[in-house]
Amino acid sequence: xxxxxxxxxxxxxxxxxxxxxxxxxxxxxxxxxxxxxxxxxxxxxxxxxxxxxxxxxxxxxxxxxxxxxxxxxxxxxxxxxxxxxxxxxxxxxxxxxxxxxxxxxxxxxxxxxxxxxxxxxxxxxxxxxxxxxxxxxxxxxxxxxxxxxxxxxxxxxxxxxxxxxxxxxxxxxxxxxxxxxxxxxxxxxxxxxxxxxxxxxxxxxxxxxxxxxxxxxxxxxxxxxxxxxxxxxxxxxxxxxxxxxxxxxxxxxxxxxxxxxxxxxxxxxxxxxxxxxxxxxxxxxxxxxxxxxxxxxxxxxxxxxxxxxxxxxxxxxxxxxxxxxxxxxxxxxxxxxxxxxxxxxxxxxxxxxxxxxxxxxxxxxxxxxxxxxxxxxxxxxxxxxxxxxxxxxxxxxxxxxxxxxxxxxxxxxxxxxxxxxxxxxxxxxxxxxxxxxxxxxxxxxxxxxxxxxxxxxxxxxxxxxxxxxxxxxxxxxxxxxxxxxxxxxxxxxxxxxxxxxxxxxxx
Amino acid sequence: xxxxxxxxxxxxxxxxxxxxxxxxxxxxxxxxxxxxxxxxxxxxxxxxxxxxxxxxxxxxxxxxxxxxxxxxxxxxxxxxxxxxxxxxxxxxxxxxxxxxxxxxxxxxxxxxxxxxxxxxxxxxxxxxxxxxxxxxxxxxxxxxxxxxxxxxxxxxxxxxxxxxxxxxxxxxxxxxxxxxxxxxxxxxxxxxxxxxxxxxxxxxxxxxxxxxxxxxxxxxxxxxxxxxxxxxxxxxxxxxxxxxxxxxxxxxxxxxxxxxxxxxxxxxxxxxxxxxxxxxxxxxxxxxxxxxxxxxxx
Numbered sequence: 001x002x003x004x005x006x007x008x009x010x011x012x013x014x015x016x017x018x019x020x021x022x023x024x025x026x027x028x029x030x031x032x033x034x035x036x037x038x039x040x041x042x043x044x045x046x047x048x049x050x051x052x053x054x055x056x057x058x059x060x061x062x063x064x065x066x067x068x069x070x071x072x073x074x075x076x077x078x079x080x081x082x083x084x085x086x087x088x089x090x091x092x093x094x095x096x097x098x099x100x101x102x103x104x105x106x107x108x109x110x111x112x113x114x115x116x117x118x119x120x121x122x123x124x125x126x127x128x129x130x131x132x133x134x135x136x137x138x139x140x141x142x143x144x145x146x147x148x149x150x151x152x153x154x155x156x157x158x159x160x161x162x163x164x165x166x167x168x169x170x171x172x173x174x175x176x177x178x179x180x181x182x183x184x185x186x187x188x189x190x191x192x193x194x195x196x197x198x199x200x201x202x203x204x205x206x207x208x209x210x211x212x213x214x215x216x217x218x219x220x221x222x223x224x225x226x227x228x229x230x231x232x233x234x235x236x237x238x239x240x241x242x243x244x245x246x247x248x249x250x251x252x253x254x255x256x257x258x259x260x261x262x263x264x265x266x267x268x269x270x271x272x273x274x275x276x277x278x279x280x281x282x283x284x285x286x287x288x289x290x291x292x293x294x295x296x297x298x299x300x301x302x303x304x305x306x307x308x309x310x311x312x313x314x315x316x317x318x319x320x321x322x323x324x325x326x327x328x329x330x331x332x333x334x335x336x337x338x339x340x341x342x343x344x345x346x347x348x349x350x351x352x353x354x355x356x357x358x359x360x361x362x363x364x365x366x367x368x369x370x371x372x373x374x375x376x377x378x379x380x381x382x383x384x385x386x387x388x389x390x391x392x393x394x395x396x397x398x399x400x401x402x403x404x405x406x407x408x409x410x411x412x413x414x415x416x417x418x419x420x421x422x423x424x425x426x427x428x429x430x431x432x433x434x435x436x437x438x439x440x441x442x443x444x445x446x447x448x449x450x451x452x453x454x455x456x457x458x459x460x461x462x463x464x465x466x467x468x469x470x471x472x473x474x475x476x477x478x479x480x481x482x483x484x485x486x487x488x489x490x491x492x493x494x495x496x497x498x499x500x501x502x503x504x505x506x507x
Numbered sequence: 508x509x510x511x512x513x514x515x516x517x518x519x520x521x522x523x524x525x526x527x528x529x530x531x532x533x534x535x536x537x538x539x540x541x542x543x544x545x546x547x548x549x550x551x552x553x554x555x556x557x558x559x560x561x562x563x564x565x566x567x568x569x570x571x572x573x574x575x576x577x578x579x580x581x582x583x584x585x586x587x588x589x590x591x592x593x594x595x596x597x598x599x600x601x602x603x604x605x606x607x608x609x610x611x612x613x614x615x616x617x618x619x620x621x622x623x624x625x626x627x628x629x630x631x632x633x634x635x636x637x638x639x640x641x642x643x644x645x646x647x648x649x650x651x652x653x654x655x656x657x658x659x660x661x662x663x664x665x666x667x668x669x670x671x672x673x674x675x676x677x678x679x680x681x682x683x684x685x686x687x688x689x690x691x692x693x694x695x696x697x698x699x700x701x702x703x704x705x706x707x708x709x710x711x712x713x714x715x716x717x718x719x720x721x722x723x724x725x726x727x728x729x730x731x732x733x734x735x736x737x738x739x740x741x742x743x744x745x746x747x748x749x750x751x752x753x754x755x756x757x758x759x760x761x762x763x764x765x766x767x768x769x770x771x772x773x774x775x776x777x778x779x780x781x782x783x784x785x786x787x788x789x790x791x792x793x794x795x796x797x798x799x800x801x802x803x804x805x
Contacts, residue, residue: 059608093802102800136802144799169801172793179799203793205713234670271673272638353641389617389645432646469648 038180052406067104067117071097072420080236091131094137098124102145105133110148121145135164140173147180156180163193175207178214186217195226197319202235212242216249224259230332240267244286247296258323261296262339265303269342275350299336306344307350312362314369326374326413348379352386360386368403374413375406377422378428383435395436400433406476409448420463424501428471434491435474438483449478456501457491537746541588542707543686545604547576549661553611553620555651568654574674577609580686584683586708603628603686605635609642611660617645622664626682636681637674640664679788682762684717687782692718692773697698697765698746699733699773701783705740706794712737713789716747720754722777729755731772734786737764 003378043107051441056421074097076465081089101121107112125142128135143158161179162173178193197207215223223246230239243263246252252260264287278284285306290300305311314321317340335343348363367379380403387396413419431452434441441448453475460467472491479488549572551557551565560568573591581589590601604627612618623639625632637755642664650657668674688708693700701708701716710716717735731754735747737770748771750758757768771777 010675092804099800099802132804135804137795137804140799140801167805168797169793172796172801203790205789207792234667235672237672237676252520270671272677349641353639373801385644385646389615391616469650475647502522 006457046194047283065103065107066381067100069073073103087131088343091128091138093125094128094131095135095141098128098138099141103144105148117146118149127184128413134165136165136167136169136173139165139168140176143180144176147301152180152184153230164253165197171201171207171378172420174200175204177212178207178210182214187214190214191218199229200227202272206266208238208242212246216246216324219253220246220249220256224256224263225332226242227260231263231270234270236267236270240264240271243267243311244283247293257293257295258299258336259333260332261290262336263298265335265336265343269302269339269346275307275347277349279304302340303343304382306340306347309347309359309362314366314372317366317370321370322373324371326371326410327417328422329417329419337371341370341379344370345376345379345382348382350383357386357390358397364432372406374410375403377407378424380407381429382430384436388436389427396436404430404447421501424456424459426462426468427452427459428468428501431456431471432474435478438481440478442482449474453478460501463501465500469500508511509638510766519624524592539702539704539742540689541704542586544588544590545571545580545603545605545683546590546601547580547687548594548604548606549573549576550606550608552608553649555611555649556609556620556636556657559652560654564654568658572607572665573620574604575662576605579665580605583669583675583681583790585790586688586710586788587683587686588707603633603682605682607665610639614643615645619643619645620649622661624678628682628686634681635684636677636679636683637668638677639718640668649695683788684784684786686784688716688785690781692781692783693744694770694773695741695746696770697736697763698741699735699749700741701745701747703745703783705737705745706743708785709791709794710737710745710746710785711789713719713787714785715750715787717784717786718773718781719784720773720781721779722772723779724756724777727770728779731755731757733773735783783795 005428017081052361062499072496074093078090078093078097081093098121101117101124105114105121108117110118113484122142122145125138125145128138129142139162140160142163143155146152146155146158156177159173160175160180161229163170163177174193176196177189181190181193188461191211194207194211194214196203198211198461200208211226212223214289215226224243226343227239227243230236230242243260247257247260268283273281279288284304287300287303291297291304293300302317303314304317320337320340325336330338333339344363344367348360348367351357352360352364361383364379364383367376371374380399385461387399389395407426407430411430412424414422414426431449434447434449434452441450443450445451454472456471460471472494476488476491479485479491533667549569550570551560557565570591570593573593577589577591580755585600606625606627608623608625610621610623612621618642619640619641622636622642624637626635628634642660650660689701689703691702693702699718714737716735716737718735719730720733721728721730723729731752733752734748734750735748737745739746748763749759749765750762752764752766752769754772755767757772759766761768773781793799795805
């Protein structure tokens with residue numbers, strides 16, 4: 001053999017080890033697929049999966065596994081590992097031996113017939129832990145063995161330790177520990193562990209479902225906070241599906257239902273779909289089931305109506321328009337009114353991109369008028385941009401005349417309540433509109449670009465971000481137009497941060 | 508001949524690393540293929556941006572963005588092998604290509620700047636599944652001269668897009684689910700084995716694979732589909748159970764169901780064409796686990 005030529009250079013012990021391994025390895029081709037070296041007993045555990053062929057009438061049982069053959073091969077590996085003095089390999093062999101016996105016990109149905117396999121599995125895992133007490137995998141598997149055999153307290157200790165070790169599978173152990181606590185009816189603590197699993201593995205659907213289930217059982221009011229977190233991290237489909245399906249839960253109070261519907265609306269605003277097909281979509285149909293719900297029915301109807309794109313009278317959307325407070329920040333997430341506005345603006349932008357400026361304008365105007373107490377500065381700015389892009393300066397002038405009092409009023413409330421982000425938005429909107437109209441003014445004239453743009457720059461500093469680049473550009477231009485060249489230069493030389501203030505269209 | 512490990516991963520712990528290197532075997536020995544390759548590319552088309560780059564600098568930025576796109580897609584769609592265009596040059600023919608372009612809106616006085624995806628499968632143009640997205644408004648500073656900030660903005664936008672599960676859903680449904688993973692299957696009643704490395708696919712049992720086939724039976728061409736759910740692995744390949752099979756002469760409607768005719772329809776000499784696709788992809792969140800058990804000692 002080609003490799004044997006090199007073996008003489010090695011120590012006798014290693015040479016023996018290699019020869020034996022090569023001999024075993026060369027047997028691999030003769031070993032049936034299910035037993036081959038290419039597969040440690042990992043594949044045997046497919047029995048643990050929920051989809052067993054035996055569950056269906058047309059299904060047939062799979063070939064029985066050769067547990068004894070597998071154990072024999074691991075025992076041989078164990079002997080070699082010991083011979084080489086490799087402790088880690090020794091612990092690994094004990095782990096696989098334990099796993100094989102555990103799977104065998106499972107295949108035997110955990111009854112009296114499985115007792116020898118259970119005892120052996122425990123012994124092997126304990127031997128693995130004697131060498132590597134920090135093996136979370138081994139702790140987890142031994143805990144599962146104990147759970148199967150009614151030793152819950154010992155299982156709990158081991159799982160707690162496995163989670164605390166914090167290895168790459170921590171979320172998996174946390175989910176398992178949550179399951180144990182759920183079976184113990186300790187839903188409160190189970191929720192903590194499901195939360196750990198779901199948050200560290202956002203794509204883990206099982207952990208997510210268990211966490212949601214535990215929220216709905218123990219603390220439905222807390223679900224909103226978790227779902228807002230999902231929306232923020234981009235998991236908008238999951239947040240939307242969970243919010244809608246949770247609405248089915250009986251006994252939810254009205255504020256919780258309203259929050260869930262708001263989460264659904266905001267999630268929709270961050271998706272890409274054809275509005276005209278929304279009513280027939282799976283989401284549209286699921287939402288439509290709640291049209292008769294006394295708590296949220298009108299809100300649902302109004303979401304459906306909004307997508308039809310024919311009715312833009314604010315009174316048709318009163319359910320949403322009434323659910324926001326101009327002088328208070330929401331306890332978390334956004335007010336229902338502002339969530340709905342996000343959806344309106346998204347639809348407006350979508351139609352604008354499709355070159356349907358008329359429809360886009362209607363959506364922006366609806367968002368601005370939705371609540372007479374507080375105009376929407378973002379929609380105002382979007383509409384101003386639309387008018388300028390179309391050269392409709394007269395329309396922009398009219399819009400400013402009509403809405404400037406509301407924008408100033410909203411800004412005043414935001415100042416009184418120290419709502420820095422809102423203050424920035426109002427300054428930005430007013431500053432850009434005045435710039436479009438060439439009303440440069442001065443730092444002493446509130447109805448001017450310089451005053452408003454300066455306000456935006458100052459507020460950005462307070463917020464620790466940079467104003468949108470066009471704010472700087474407009475302000476520099478305003479200084480130039482009013483012969484303040486030095487200020488213009490100074491402004492343009494200021495360092496810019498990558499963190500831009502204010503909401504930017506994401507769609 | 509390409510080579511791959513056929514020894515279990517844990518063997519690297521049992522034997523010294525240098526020895527483990529001796530333990531190669533050929534891919535053909537187990538009849539298993541790698542995942543299909545999807546090449547990513549990024550192209551600056553917007554004239555105002557393009558004119559401010561030297562050709563060299565432009566290609567460097569394009570390559571870095573293409574590399575980031577490949578990395579982000581690899582994280583989210585691990586059942587495919589994502590490679591940036593330059594790295595793929597000279598390699599084997601990719602199964603598909605995803606190109607991102609920086610484009611200026613046409614016919615506008617103040618053109619907005621968009622990111623637009625285009626796609627191809629086997630060299631043929633294909634709908635990418637996702638809509639173009641505005642990067643800069645017509646009145647924004649479009650960073651035509653600040654290359655470093657432009658690049659950072661593009662990176663951020665890509666991360667934002669790929670973090671959005673609605674975006675990923677559209678990309679998968681419109682494009683990725685049409686990329687063939689394999690053109691044969693092996694049958695091990697009641698399992699259907701997809702000859703692609705299961706560990707690379709990382710498909711959880713919530714994923715669904717789709718087989719489209721045509722077979723000639725008694726001179727008549729029969730077309731059908733099979734939905735499969737992954738359950739395990741056999742010789743490193745993905746092992747699935749039939750969830751549903753629909754063809755003019757055979758219907759199977761039970762998970763794990765089987766009929767002797769399946770072996771006729773999906774194998775030579777009757778089968779004329781067969782392709783396997785990833786219809787729904789749910790990444791296995793914890794490789795090395797099954798049920799509540801850990802199957803690896805690490």
